[in-house]
Amino acid sequence: MKQTLGAALLLAFAAASPTASHAADVEAGRAKAATVCAACHGVNGVSVRDTIPNLAAQRAAYLEAQLKALKDGSRKNPMMNAIAAQLSAADIANVAAYYAAQPGAAPDAKSAPLANLVKTRVAFPEGYKETFTRYHTINFPATRQVRYYYANPVALQAAKAGKPLPDGSVLFAEVYAAKLDAAKKPMTGADGFFVAEKLLFYTAMAREAGWGSDIPEMLRNGDWNYAVFTTDGKLRPGVNQAECLACHKPLGDASYTFTLKELAEAK
Ligand code: HEC
Ligand code: HEC
Known part of the structure; x- marks a missing residue:
């Protein structure tokens, strides 16, 4: 009887433990970080640009909690929601333990993005x-x-053929x-759309056989490349x-294309 109570108490303590990092596999975390997360957060947790947070030396329990919130959608970011959705509970514990163990970086330090994700064939x-x-x-009213x-x-x-x-x-x-x-508001034309004034840039996505082969599965959009x-x-x-791929990734059932319906209905 006494023994059973002891075991039950131990289990209760284990369940209440704020982090599972004591069981984390740091090597497995490193492997995932190096192929996927590194594209944006750097292999050592020093991110590739100012709008992406450093993960190095953040506490494991915090990183785990954020990844869980990004996975269940209670914290919203289209790129990270798509990535966290693909992580198991064990993956989350492992990458959190790995990044928590990396030394913090100087404020202006940046990692280079991954070469295979910068190279495009488009x-x-x-x-x-x-x-x-x-x-x-x-x-796009905001911009x-x-x-x-x-x-x-x-x-x-x-x-058109579905x-x-x-x-x-x-x-x-x-x-x-x-x-x-005069009030710096976009002018609307007879067609109901803003009047285009100055071309700023173009975006593109295209696919050919094999174009996705060097992109890790968690980011890969079939054989699409972006430019x-x-x-x-x-x-x-x-x-x-990596940013384009992460955001378009959840649309695998729609050829990774947000405007597929409009394309099918084009006149
Ligand atoms: C395509 C770029 C990209 C990739 C790849 C990526 N992330 Fe992120 N990550 C972001 C961005 C952007 C944010 C900031 C989200 C926000 O503003 O809420 C973020 C935020 C986070 C946060 C929250 C950090 C904080 O300080 O609150 C964690 C944890 C995280 N990412 C872990 C990961 C892990 C682990 C991987 C790999 C499995 C990964 N990310 C891959 C772009 C990326
Ligand atoms: C934050 C999420 C997000 C990111 C990051 C992103 N896209 Fe998209 N993309 C969208 C959405 C949403 C649409 C639907 C139409 C729109 O809003 O422009 C779209 C539409 C497109 C389209 C038209 C075809 C379609 O899917 O409907 C192209 C081409 C495209 N994006 C290219 C890119 C490229 C290139 C990058 C990276 C430089 C990129 N996208 C990054 C969300 C994203």
Whole structure:
């Protein structure tokens, strides 16, 4: 009787323990960090840019709690929600223990993004105005932009047939600053959309066989690659595809495409 009570108490204490890190596998945490998390947080937990937090030397219990909140959606961030959703409880304990054990960094220190996630195979679609279909427009009030969405014939035909977008698909968007009125509010045209004034850049996603092969599964969007182009049609250097891939990742059932419905309905 006494023994059973003792065992029950021990179990109760174990369950109430604020962190499972005593059971964590730091080596497994390191392996996951090096292939996936490093793309944004650096392999040592020193992040690749100012808008992404350092993880190095943060407390394991805090990191675990944040990952759980990002997994269940109570903390919201589209990229991290998509990533945390794919982590098991053991993964969470392991990466938390690993990053907590990394030394803190100087405030201005930054890691380089991962080379395999910076390299993109997407080429600027020369002549797209003649061969692509403009299928959608979206106003962005917060940034006072308007975007025009284009698709090549391969993507358009597949979407119309209700099929997954195949190799050879290209989706492309022109991003414009909207024309502003005297009160600096975007002006709306007769079509109900902001009046496009100045082309800022282009974004693109395209797929061909094998393009996803060097991207870790947790980020991989099938064989899609992503790119940003400057107004003169050159690749914008240093774009971290990990961000594009993470945000588009949950749309696996829709060819990783947010505007698939609009594409299927294009006139
Ligand atoms: C595509 C980039 C990207 C990748 C890859 C990524 N993260 Fe994040 N992570 C972010 C961003 C951005 C935030 C900030 C979220 C916010 O603003 O709420 C963040 C926040 C976090 C936080 C909360 C930190 C804090 O200080 O509150 C943790 C913990 C975390 N990430 C862990 C991970 C782990 C573990 C992995 C790998 C399995 C990972 N992340 C992969 C971009 C990324
Ligand atoms: C924060 C989440 C997020 C990130 C990060 C992100 N996207 Fe998207 N993307 C969206 C959403 C939402 C849409 C739907 C239309 C829109 O809002 O522009 C979209 C639409 C697109 C489209 C049109 C096809 C489609 O899926 O509907 C392209 C092309 C695209 N994104 C490229 C990129 C590229 C390139 C990057 C990285 C540089 C990127 N995206 C990063 C959320 C994201």
